[in-house]
Amino acid sequence: MEVAFDGSWLQKRSQLSPAKVAIIDGETGEQWNYKKLYNRTLIMADRLCQLGINQGDRVALLSPNDPSYFELLFACQAAGAIFVPLNWRLSEKELIYIMKDCEAKCVFVHPDYKEFVKNFPCETFPLEAQTDQESISAEISLGDSCTHAAIIYTGGTTGKPKGVILSHQNIASNAINTIISWGLSERDITLTCLPMFHTGGLNALSTPLLMAGGTVVIMRDFQKDKVIDLLNLYQCTVVLMVPTMYHMLIEQPDFIKESFPSMKTFLSGGAPCPLEVYEAFYKKGKLFKEGYGLTEAGPNNFYIDPTEAYGKKGSVGKPMMFNEVKIVRKNNVEAEPNEVGEIFLKGPHVFTGYWSNQEETEKVKCEGWLRTGDLGRKDEDGYYYIVGRAKDLIISGGENVYPTEVEQTISQHIAVKEVSVVGIPHPKWGEAVLAVVSLKSPASEKELTTFCSQRLGKYKVPKRFVFVKEIPKTAVGKIDKKLLMERYREIFLYEKERL
Known part of the structure; x- marks a missing residue:
């Protein structure tokens, strides 16, 4: 699928739907229609030009979730620059590493983070309130759809963060594929509560819905007691959250009595979702489904009809309209139904490469396919299931143990x-x-061991259970397995004397 654009699709959308509400700031209630969003984009693009930003320069943003993400993303496109959203949960040292790695020309800083800028290696500019000008005098060149649009840095769970280069083509292709495959329209409204420095917050639903002419409600940061209020206040129809967010949501006292009258679909991504979350929404008669993606591809790759998702719990569905998927075993052999292998992806949404890191790019590119490093399987009906990360596979006594299966059982x-x-x-x-394990009511290690033994093969049953108040999370709300492995690395070494 080749997509070519003469200019900015946001400009076209502003012409088609000028008065339609595009963005709502959930913090302040301020609303921008598509005409206002486009005008603010041009004003910001003019500001970039006045600051000496040239074609290909990297422009960073350090901000909580805020309408300025879209303002700067589209302004960079108009000015031919490359947008680099920064993870505000990182340390100063980590932020400086990223800015040096991408050689950022400048960084725009939200007032909340003005104390961070003292040692930054590039020029810093405050995010300033704009007046609502109708037009600007400067001529703004529009970005080419084949040029780089953004660099989104991965979490760095296996080493230094890597800059994932996304072209305008990548972002537009993901948006079009999502709109067509998921059936999004101008009538849809989403609440963006995932961090917008992450591809899930920026590209999973937000950008596709703007392209479709829908409305994006921006939640500054995830607050479990405010999610229900915002979903109802703005009559949202679709939302994406990660499993840890759903855990907190279904434990809210208000969740039991809430009917979510406007909501059509609750979508989970980022990690396999516990089955109890399916049950919680099924009991309410609300549709719930899972998706799968990664910064390097999309992040959307699959679709499952929400009415089928409960019968196929744990499945992310089938490949979307304009991308390909295959499950590959060792020696590049395609897996048979229900065989576990690595997930390979192909399509125009797949990233260009890692910034200044050809060696790492070549490791994941294979004859036009992207090697995801994730394990999956496909059933006899063609539905795909995510088993877990290849690096998380446990080999115990020569047997393969897939953590997701054990987690789903214990949960x-x-x-x-x-x-x-x-x-x-x-x-x-x-x-x-x-x-x-974190508990919501008392349970012993012996009780959980017995529970697992009745449902899992002996080699899959945990040798130990560690109870904690809260399981540590990464900046985007995923469980931090790397930290857990480091923290408990020596827990079994002391058992040697008893073997």
């Missing part, structure tokens, strides 16, 4: 609030299964 116990399963070095088995 069904009535006392379990949240669980993460990791492989820890073991003097006898090579690796052993460790379950880190």
Whole structure:
């Protein structure tokens, strides 16, 4: 699928739907229609030009979720610059590394983070309130659809963060594929509560809905007690959250009595979702489904009809209209139905490469396909399931243990609030299964071991359960397995004497 644009699709949308509400600031209630969004984009693009930003320069943004993300993203397109959203949860040292790595020309800083800028290696500018000008005098060149649009840095869970280059073509292709495959329209309204420095907050639903002429409500940061209020206040129809957010949502006292009258679909992504979340929405008669993606591809790749999702719990569905998927075993052999292998993706939404890192790019590109590093399987009906990260696979006594399967089992116990399963070095088995659990009511290690033994093969049953108040999360709300593996790395070494 080739997509070519003569100019900015936002300009076209502003002509088609000038008075339609495009963005609502959930913090202040301020609303921008498409005409205002486009005008503000041109004003910001003019400001970039006045600051000496040239074609290909990297322009960073350090801000909580805010309408300025779209303002600067589209302004960079108009000015031919490259947008670099920064993870505001990182340390100063980590932020400086990213700005040096991408050689940022400047960074725009939200007032909340003005104290961060003292040691930044580039020029810093405050985000300023704009007057609502009708037009600007400067001539603004429009970005080419084949040029770089953004660099989004990965979390760096396996080393230094890598800058994922997304072209205008990548972002537009993902948006079009999502609109067509998921059936989005100008009548849809979403609440963006995932961080917008992450592809899930920026590209999963927000950009596709703007292209479709819908409305994006921006939540400054995730607050479990405000989500229900905002979904109802603005009559949202679709929302994307990660499993940890859904955990907090369904535990809210107001969740039990809430009917979510306007909501059509609740969507989960970022990690396999516990089955209890499906049950919570099924009991309400509300549609709930899972998706799968990554910064390097999309992030949208699959579609499942929400009416089928409960019968196929845990499935992300089938490939969307304009991308391809395959499951590959060792030696590049395509897997048979229900065989586990690595997920390979192909399509115009797949990233250009890692910024200044050809070696890492070549590791994940394979004859036109993207090697995701994630494990999955496809059933006899063609529905795909995510098994987990290849690096998270546990090999215990020569047997493969997939953490997601064990986590899904443990999470069904009535006392379990949240669980993460990791492989820890073991003097006898090579690796052993460790379950880190937070509880919502009392339960013992013996009780959970018995529960698992009745449902899992012996080698899959955790050798130990560790109970914690809260399981640590990454900046985007995913469970931080790397931290857990480091924290409990030596837990089994002391058992050597008892073997």
